[in-house]
Amino acid sequence: MAVLLTDQNAPDVAPTTEEKRLRGRSPGQLAWRRFRRDKTGLVSGVVVLFFFVVGLGAPLISLLYGKDPYTPYATPENGLLTNTGFPVKPNGGVSGQFWFGIEPHTGRDVFMVLIYGIRTSLLISLAVVLATTIIGTVLGITAGYLGGRSDYLISRITDTLLSVPSTLFILAFMPVAWAGYMAAGEEVPVWVRAGSIVGLLTLFGWTRNARLLRGQTFSLREREFIEAAKVTGAGTRRIIFRELLPNLWTPVLVLVTLDLPSYVTAEAALSFLGVGITAPTPDWGVMVQNGAGLISSDITYLAFPGFAMIIFVLAFNLLGDSVRDALDPKGNR
Secondary structure (H helix, E strand, O other), X not given: OOOOOOOOOOOOOXXXXXXXHHXXXXXXXXXXHHHHOOHHHHHHHHHHHXXXXXXXXXXXXXXXXXXXXXXXXXXXXXXXXXXXXXXXXXXXXXXXXXXXXXOOOOOOEHHXXXXXXXXXXXXXXXXXXXXXXXXXXXXXHHHHHHOHHHHHHHHHHHHHXXXXXXXHHHHHHHHHHOHHXXXXXXXXXXXXXXXXXXXXXXXXXXXXXXXXXXXXHHHHOOOHHHHHHHHOOOOHHHHHHHHHHHHHHHHHHHHHHHHHHHHHHHHHHHHHOOXXXXXXXXXXXXXXXXXXXXXXXXXXXXXXXXXXXXXHHHHHHHXXXXXXXXXXXXXXX
16 A cells, blocks of 8 residues: 655745735735725725815815805895895806805805815714714723623613614703703804714714724733733733723724714704704705705705715715725735
8 A cells, every 4th residue: 555655844835926025014014005905995085085185174275266155145136146045047056156056045155165064064073083982992991801890880881872862862952952042042152062962972972882892802801912911010001001902993993984974974964953053154964954945946056065975975984894804804915
């Protein structure tokens, strides 16, 4: 009977050129390499960056364009609006002077209202994302690592907030919070409205982050590098910030990319329902609310904020998927 003998000292298979190129690269470099190969992610990133540049650069655009979002540039007296308040020219008054047309009844420039509306929605959403990420990360890691009573208390608070219908709660609570201004017959200041939106969305928004990071921390706290840190005498604070947190940046970053478009639409929805930002402050939700009542007479006005919101949310969701795939260590290199 023939016996097949193998040479135990035979050299290993030589690494390929691609494997040689990847050796020595950090996880961040490998993730960036995977992201660059994702054409959808790159295009989505460019679109998202464009919205951020436009929104944050709104004052500069206003200076270059020569108009602001508050001045009524069109009136019946100058022949740009009819006596009923609608643009005289077709397609909502779109022209070389008014790129996106004229806002019915107010006579404002729709282009500038839309630009500043992007700014308003992004600033509020960024504030909510920052707050929910910090609170959710701190409480999630604390519950997952310490366990015991801390975990029980944080988990029960999380479960309670998740059981509350957040939209209905906000709709009911906002008028109560503003009752003092309404009783005095005063208009609720913009900063109060914006602060209320940020506070209430944060109140309900951190729970998902905390629950996810709690589960991630549970799986990490029994790993060898945590045990090694304990053996060397590392304290709880050092383990959380030097050992656990660096290994949780990936889910945190993915949550940020998925949360921001959600809060943009949530803020717009609250403004649409009348418990968010109100006119004359430029805002996507306010524009959609006004446009919904003009859909039969001037659909052009509704088209611009509607398409802008759809494009932004779609691009950011696609970007979030691409970032998640790029940061996945099991993804294709």
